[in-house]
Amino acid sequence: MNFDQITEPIDRRLADGLTRLAAVARQLDWQAAESAGLSPTQADILRFVANRPQGARLTAAAAHAGVRKATASDAVAALGRKALVHKDADASDSRAVALKATAEGNRVAQAWPSSFAPIVAGLSETEQETLLGLVVKMIRQLQQRRLIAPQRTCVTCRHFRENVAPGTSTPHYCAFVGAPMAERHLRVDCAEHESAA
Ligand code: SF4
Numbered sequence: 001m002n003f004d005q006i007t008e009p010i011d012r013r014l015a016d017g018l019t020r021l022a023a024v025a026r027q028l029d030w031q032a033a034e035s036a037g038l039s040p041t042q043a044d045i046l047r048f049v050a051n052r053p054q055g056a057r058l059t060a061a062a063a064h065a066g067v068r069k070a071t072a073s074d075a076v077a078a079l080g081r082k083a084l085v086h087k088d089a090d091a092s093d094s095r096a097v098a099l100k101a102t103a104e105g106n107r108v109a110q111a112w113p114s115s116f117a118p119i120v121a122g123l124s125e126t127e128q129e130t131l132l133g134l135v136v137k138m139i140r141q142l143q144q145r146r147l148i149a150p151q152r153t154c155v156t157c158r159h160f161r162e163n164v165a166p167g168t169s170t171p172h173y174c175a176f177v178g179a180p181m182a183e184r185h186l187r188v189d190c191a192e193h194e195s196a197a
Helices: 010-035 040-050 058-065 069-081 103-110 125-144
Strands: 085-090 093-101 172-174 179-181
Touching: 010 040, 040 058, 040 069, 040 085, 040 093, 040 103, 058 069, 058 093, 069 085, 093 103
Parallel strands: none
Antiparallel strands: 085 093, 172 179
16 A cells, blocks of 8 residues: 555545635635725726726626626625716716726725735745746636636736846846846736736
8 A cells, every 4th residue: 555546636635625724715805895884896997997997898807706797786786886987988988987986985995904815924925936937837727718707917018028147046027127136026916017918
């Protein structure tokens, strides 16, 4: 008998572990939503909209929250009644509507606790940097396989120059900021992101 015979495949154990971490984060998020008087979907959409001061489309907010457009529309209506989100004309298309956070909506979103913060807090700085690289890689792969909506990560940004200085401590470069980047500088949701596609 050896451990290869009695151990479940590593991908299954990884999936089990990640599922547990996601459940803890979801629970913390729901507690925060409850104390703010919001449903989890409303909380998700509010934070998505607040991160896009130029305005967000309803379809994009629905894709981000992983809900149908009708469900997102109900959540936006509830956020409107609570004076957290309002509708405005879209600057890029006068026939379209852009969702924007009100001052109070921005205040609620900015005060939102990070549900994964207590989960990653036990890792060293180096471990967090390694994990960030892996998370960005997984997001990129999911996006390439069209399993998630487009995300504002460096690796899909037209300003990103990947590994232009291999072997150095800052192998990447951001043409928007005009500065070299280390792995720890990679962004997952950058306001200046412009799609490379
Ligand atoms: S603009 Fe933002 S997303 Fe794009 S490369 Fe620079 S830091 Fe990354």
